[in-house]
Amino acid sequence: MIGFSQVTKRYPGGHEALSGVDLAIEQGELVFLTGHSGAGKSTLLKLIAAIERPTSGVVSVSGQNINRLSQRAVPYLRRNIGLVFQDHKLLFDRNVIDNVMLPLDIAGFDRRESLKRARAVIDKVGLLNREKANPISLSGGEQQRLCIARALVSRPSLLLADEPTGNLDAGYAADIMAMFRDFHQVGTTLVIATHDERAIAALGGRTLHLDHGKVAEATA
Amino acid sequence: MIGWLRHQKHALIAALHRLRVQPVATLLTALAMGVAISLPSGLYLALGNLGRLAGDLPAQPEISVFLDADASAAHRQAIAGRLQQPDIAQARYVPKEDALAALSAAQDLADIAAGLTQNPLPDAWVVRSQAGSREELARVAADLARLPGVAETHLDSQWAERLQAALVIGRTGVWLLAGLFAIALVAISGNAIRALVLARRDEIQVSRLIGATDRYIRRPFLYLGALQGLLGGLAAGGVLVLAGRVLRAPIERLAGLYGSTFQLLPPTEAEIAVVLGLTTLFGWLGAWLTVRRTLRLGMATR
Numbered sequence: 001m002i003g004f005s006q007v008t009k010r011y012p013g014g015h016e017a018l019s020g021v022d023l024a025i026e027q028g029e030l031v032f033l034t035g036h037s038g039a040g041k042s043t044l045l046k047l048i049a050a051i052e053r054p055t056s057g058v059v060s061v062s063g064q065n066i067n068r069l070s071q072r073a074v075p076y077l078r079r080n081i082g083l084v085f086q087d088h089k090l091l092f093d094r095n096v097i098d099n100v101m102l103p104l105d106i107a108g109f110d111r112r113e114s115l116k117r118a119r120a121v122i123d124k125v126g127l128l129n130r131e132k133a134n135p136i137s138l139s140g141g142e143q144q145r146l147c148i149a150r151a152l153v154s155r156p157s158l159l160l161a162d163e164p165t166g167n168l169d170a171g172y173a174a175d176i177m178a179m180f181r182d183f184h185q186v187g188t189t190l191v192i193a194t195h196d197e198r199a200i201a202a203l204g205g206r207t208l209h210l211d212h213g214k215v216a217e218a219t220a
Numbered sequence: 221m222i223g224w225l226r227h228q229k230h231a232l233i234a235a236l237h238r239l240r241v242q243p244v245a246t247l248l249t250a251l252a253m254g255v256a257i258s259l260p261s262g263l264y265l266a267l268g269n270l271g272r273l274a275g276d277l278p279a280q281p282e283i284s285v286f287l288d289a290d291a292s293a294a295h296r297q298a299i300a301g302r303l304q305q306p307d308i309a310q311a312r313y314v315p316k317e318d319a320l321a322a323l324s325a326a327q328d329l330a331d332i333a334a335g336l337t338q339n340p341l342p343d344a345w346v347v348r349s350q351a352g353s354r355e356e357l358a359r360v361a362a363d364l365a366r367l368p369g370v371a372e373t374h375l376d377s378q379w380a381e382r383l384q385a386a387l388v389i390g391r392t393g394v395w396l397l398a399g400l401f402a403i404a405l406v407a408i409s410g411n412a413i414r415a416l417v418l419a420r421r422d423e424i425q426v427s428r429l430i431g432a433t434d435r436y437i438r439r440p441f442l443y444l445g446a447l448q449g450l451l452g453g454l455a456a457g458g459v460l461v462l463a464g465r466v467l468r469a470p471i472e473r474l475a476g477l478y479g480s481t482f483q484l485l486p487p488t489e490a491e492i493a494v495v496l497g498l499t500t501l502f503g504w505l506g507a508w509l510t511v512r513r514t515l516r517l518g519m520a521t522r
Contacts, residue, residue, distance in 0.1 A: 051429070072433070079431035089426050105230060106432045108223035150430070 001027045001158065001189055002048055007057035009043050017043040019213040020057070025191065027157070030184045032200050033193040035210035041193035044210070045160045048191065049081050050074045061158070079107055082151030082188075084161035088143045090135040096146055097122065097131045103154045118153055125149045125179065141172030148179060159183060161192045165199065177203055227439060235443035238416065239451075246451065249412045253452025253499065256405055258459040260398040261495055265460065265487055267390045270383070273482060283361045284374040285345040295369030296343075302367055303347060307360055310348040316341040342371060354381070402502050405452065409445045409506025417441060417514045424515070434515060441511045442504055449503015453496040460487075 002025040009018040017040045033041045046052040047059050050066050059066040104114035125145040165173035177199040209216045239246045303311040319341040324333040349360045365373040475482035
């Protein structure tokens with residue numbers, strides 16, 4: 001599903017975030033990205049979502065070559081990818097349900113159908129009773145669950161999460177990871193960048209260790 | 221197609237919502253636009269009314285035919301004969317004694333008339349032509365001027381023609397002004413939209429990350445620009461209605477002094493529709509220009 005071949009990403013200013021990375025992730029896999037901060041985990045995720053383009057090498061996602069993807073085609077690639085951010089990136093000018101409905105609005109869904117789907121996914125992350133709340137009134141853990149709900153509402157086949165439990169205490173973090181395990185079990189491909197060794201141990205799966213822009217495979 | 225319509229509806233509703241939650245900003249922008257639009261459209265209306273005035277007045281145009289002081293009796297006979305022709309509706313002879321008497325009767329000119337040792341005025345005919353158009357009238361006047369014994373003819377619609385010529389300049393001015401204010405409109409709309417785009421930076425970036433096309437992001441702002449333009453047009457309408465109300469009484473009094481029943485005419489429905497359509501278009505254009513620019517330059521997330 002995801003393939004990197006000799007991928008190098010150099011940022012303006014000369015910092016090389018990834019150098020000559022080769023990797024392949026199959027459909028339905030659960031993959032953890034580990035490594036010290038600045039090792040290139042975020043960059044790797046950004047390349048998959050076409051937020052950044054590689055300096056050299058080839059990135060392919062669902063059979064599409066990201067290098068050659070036109071700017072106009074990028075939105076349609078992203079609609080098939082759920083993104084979970086460490087800082088949530090929620091919109092505080094609208095309530096919980098409207099935040100979750102945003103991807104469906106963008107994809108042009110009928111409002112009634114969107115509402116139904118959004119309710120279902122909010123229920124799944126345990127926020128149904130907060131549907132009308134403003135996200136700013138939610139706790140950190142709840143905000144992260146809302147972010148996950150928004151990433152999942154359009155039923156993407158690939159979920160990318162960048163430090164999803166980075167700001168959460170252990171209890172909340174275990175919650176979130178349990179949720180990810182459920183999605184993995186229904187066939188979603190997950191790539192999770194994290195420091196959380198306990199979570200990795202609990203969920204199992206493959207671990208890719210990044211060190212100074214190079215990948216080392218480690219089996220947990 | 222249904223998805224497209226749904227997107228349009230969402231964008232329109234979002235734009236209306238945005239206008240409603242910022243009533244002060246909306247009002248100020250609409251006022252700025254309204255003032256900018258009311259100037260050229262007000263001038264256009266004023267010129268339209270003046271043009272009507274120029275068109276109305278020579279409905280019964282008179283030709284004054286002044287005779288040579290030494291015109292012979294035979295020539296005078298021939299002229300009187302010519303004035304019996306069917307293209308002449310009515311002809312009145314004004315001997316120079318009568319003209320001088322009229323001059324003396326006019327209060328301001330009595331002194332001048334009294335100071336004259338001899339009568340400098342010519343004998344004259346005041347002629348009303350059957351002619352319907354200004355061109356025909358001019359031809360009749362020229363025809364009469366060629367008769368022997370006629371010193372000159374004077375067409376009383378000349379001032380109306382001069383006014384027409386002045387109005388042509390005025391109309392050109394209106395178009396120039398309208399062009400300038402259209403640019404101002406685009407700038408006002410663009411500026412208002414730019415502030416909104418910057419205020420919604422987070423939403424735009426998040427939307428892009430979750431698969432929004434540029435078109436999707438642009439759409440509500442374009443509706444906003446168009447709506448703001450429409451509101452500006454309506455504000456201009458308000459300004460003009462107000463100006464019309466204030467001006468009506470003094471204009472009717474002035475017209476009354478000239479013995480005319482002239483009244484200010486309001487714009488036609490078609491004119492209103494054109495103005496509202498154009499302001500909407502220019503509001504949209506301003507939004508389109510800024511949004512395109514801002515999305516291209518200001519947003520790091522692609």
